[in-house]
Amino acid sequence: MAGAAGDRVSHVRRRRRPTRSGTLLSAELIVDCALRLIGEHGPEALSVRRLGAALGCDPSAVYRYFHNTDDLLLAVADRIIGDSMDGFVPGPDWVASLREMALRVRDSYRAHPRAAVLASYRVTRRENEFRAVETGVGILVRAGFEPARALRLYLAFIDTVLGHAALDAAALALSPAQREGDSQASTRAYQSVSAETYPLLAAIREDLYALAESSFEPALELMLSALAAQAPARPGA
């Protein structure tokens, strides 16, 4: 049960004691700091020790607010999910609305890759997610789908988006060493494609840079076109 809001250690702070360096700790502040650390110095910069150093407190003070690092990362993930749908209202064009939803999720993930990778594993089934489901299903229902079918299609859609967003985020979350390794391996692989073993790949050798790029947009458009094709003719349209 690591992660539920009520489970956070000492959820209501009764006594607030400043750290040695004078700052007042809080769960919010720690999440802020974690996001900042990840954003500024890469995903591997997030450790309890560094967190303590950045916060100006002993590393173990973090455990007064979160059970463990997984708990902390879930809190970070929750913050990201809440932020992504913030202020979103569907427009009249249902396909465009779904597209915007997808891009919002993707951008939010890309903004916090490391936490996003962790978030994508755990479907939260919490407030923010239900709001998103209600919104998304609403878009499809207004497009003319039966409610139950709208739910199924929405789930297929959003899981696809989440999967791709996670893949994108994972690529960004790679440590510099891994990233370099990937790129070196790529260039070498491009050159070593032989016409004998891989005739097709050899024939489109100059297009192979696509291997290193995100396929989020093409996949999104395929998905949207499939949904559009299945939309029933609306009585009011």
Added chain:
Amino acid sequence: MAGAAGDRVSHVRRRRRPTRSGTLLSAELIVDCALRLIGEHGPEALSVRRLGAALGCDPSAVYRYFHNTDDLLLAVADRIIGDSMDGFVPGPDWVASLREMALRVRDSYRAHPRAAVLASYRVTRRENEFRAVETGVGILVRAGFEPARALRLYLAFIDTVLGHAALDAAALALSPAQREGDSQASTRAYQSVSAETYPLLAAIREDLYALAESSFEPALELMLSALAAQAPARPGA
């Protein structure tokens, strides 16, 4: 450097020295052992020290075969990909062939959920991955797509499949404590759907069990229908 097949440390073994306990090491054997460790004792059981213990050798011997643990992890990922595509030959129906590819990948991930989660977000750029790309692009080319477009569409398709497979695997890979937490959150959420805040969800309350299910198949069918719709009329068809 991590990654390409030719980059593996001492790719061709010239001298084979048994370990203290008598086993003959090999990259294959190490990958086998890693998969077994992860499968039996969870993803966190994979460490160089445990690997050494399980193999009956000094932990550092692993570094004679892989540059680092990331390198090893990529090899594990490539093994999973290779297993899934093993013995696959595309049939005459290109849509059915793509479907089979997707289901094979999904099954392979589900067979090694924890390893899949560890590895799924990495592009291995190793032998097996290239074989899969060659195969998949070939299917689309024979369906009538231009090679470059076939590559783009294949990547969008396979990334979607990988993303969903990873989500499925992640659900299977949750630790018991985490799984219980998720299920508790789910049931609580089902009950708390109120008609006021979520009128749509309340209306389809009996369909909400879909939230807990995989959306792999619906998403796959949407994707396939989109591809089928975009296929050019084949001269020979």
Added chain:
DNA sequence: AGCCTTATGTCAACACCATTGACGCAAGAT
């Protein structure tokens, strides 16, 4: 057959990590 190179298994050490239990200070209640 016997030497020599060197691949490869072993050992010890380093620097980092998360997590925990004891300790003590001071905030806030009584």
Added chain:
DNA sequence: ATCTTGCGTCAATGGTGTTGACATAAGGCT
């Protein structure tokens, strides 16, 4: 003014990946 206890601090434990020096035997070469 005293007492309780939340919470920041300290020290310690046992884990991690990775590296460099070392030893030993495998297998090519003469």
